[in-house]
Amino acid sequence: MxxxxxxxxxxxxxxxxxxxxxxxxxxxxxxxxxxxxxxxxxxxxxxxxxxxxxxxxxxxxxxxxxxxxxxxxxxxxxxxxxxxxxxxxxxxxxxxxxxxxxxxxxxxxxxxxxxxxxxxxxxxxxxxxxxxxxxxxxxxxxxxxxxxxxxxxLTLGRKTAQEKVASFLYLIATHIDPMKATSTTFDLPLSRADIADFLGLTIETVSRQMTKLRKEGIIVIENNRHVIVPDPRRLRNAAGID
Missing domain, CATH: 2.60.120.10 (Jelly Rolls)
Structure with a gap:
């Protein structure tokens, strides 16, 4: 053949x-x-x-x-x-x-x-x-x-709290809805408590950093679990990824 x-x-x-x-x-x-x-x-x-x-x-x-x-x-x-x-x-x-x-x-x-x-x-x-x-x-x-x-x-050992949370969101985005040039969207697969456990942070710190990323327009959060990333490059930068 x-x-x-x-x-x-x-x-x-x-x-x-x-x-x-x-x-x-x-x-x-x-x-x-x-x-x-x-x-x-x-x-x-x-x-x-x-x-x-x-x-x-x-x-x-x-x-x-x-x-x-x-x-x-x-x-x-x-x-x-x-x-x-x-x-x-x-x-x-x-x-x-x-x-x-x-x-x-x-x-x-x-x-x-x-x-x-x-x-x-x-x-x-x-x-x-x-x-x-x-x-x-x-x-x-x-x-x-x-x-x-x-x-x-590296994320756990050297990054700031905001970079850790942004790195987690970037990880989920690239696996659940591969990053596009314009925007990407996904539902958080973990609870705030699990995210905190995964990142070595407190639940309060995770919530604070999520709010900060939202106020800066890097992410949009709907119904507490649905996340929209209008510009993936900004999330990547917030995560401290080269």
Whole structure:
């Protein structure tokens, strides 16, 4: 078969549900052939997860991995004395889980109503060893998450309170509604308390900085959760991002 035509044919042969899935085009499943997608689809389970529900808890045995198809998932770690910290957020079409790890090192909880596509752990672990492109995709996502974690260390360690809040809003905007030249809009996936936890600030400080950004015209807030960014460049500047 001509290599220039192989991808369209592969897409035609792939399961309809996979062809219409964002993870097929932007996530790790984009590295799989039609035959591999057919096999994966036979064992996959799509399900909706209500906001506040756990996908997996810290210390639980890992039996499956998931693609996030919609919504936002928050990742948190708990200390022995019960103190908890939000350590990251995942968005569609992120892959959730770490191959070859038997026990989850963190808790994954739906921050908003979400939809996931779950796969048996044994199947994914096998595909990682058999499909180099799939392994590279997972590796690339892990490196991207590492880069984002390092950027977040800078945010937490060196930025002012206003820059922290603006950085959080910029993070959400770029993942939920990719930044446009004119404006962008999204609903906050976290409560003020969770935002404060994520940023290492008090709830009062978060609210104060939100109000300041609103008064400066950098953001517009409707119904306490809906955020409009009229000029993304101004939000980026407020976040102290080069």
């Amino acid at each position: 001509d290599t220039q035509n192989s991808k369209p044919y592969a897409d035609i042969e792939a399961p309809q549900v996979c062809r219409a899935c964002e993870a097929r085009h932007g996530g790790v499943c984009g590295s799989l052939t039609a035959a591999q997608l057919v096999e994966l689809n036979k064992h996959s389970t799509r399900r909706k997860v209500e906001a506040g529900s756990e996908v997996i808890g810290q210390g639980e045995q890992v039996s499956s991995y998931s693609n996030i198809l919609g919504g936002v998932v928050k990742l948190s770690k708990m200390m022995a004395d019960g103190r908890q910290q939000i350590v990251g957020l995942q968005f569609a079409p992120d892959f959730m889980g770490r191959p070859f790890i038997e026990e989850s090192s963190l808790t994954a909880e739906a921050a908003t109503d979400a939809e996931i596509c779950a796969f048996p752990r044994a199947l994914i672990d096998r595909m990682v060893t058999e499909v180099p492109d799939f392994e590279r995709k997972l590796h690339s996502q892990s490196l991207k998450e590492l880069d984002e974690a390092r950027d977040w260390m």
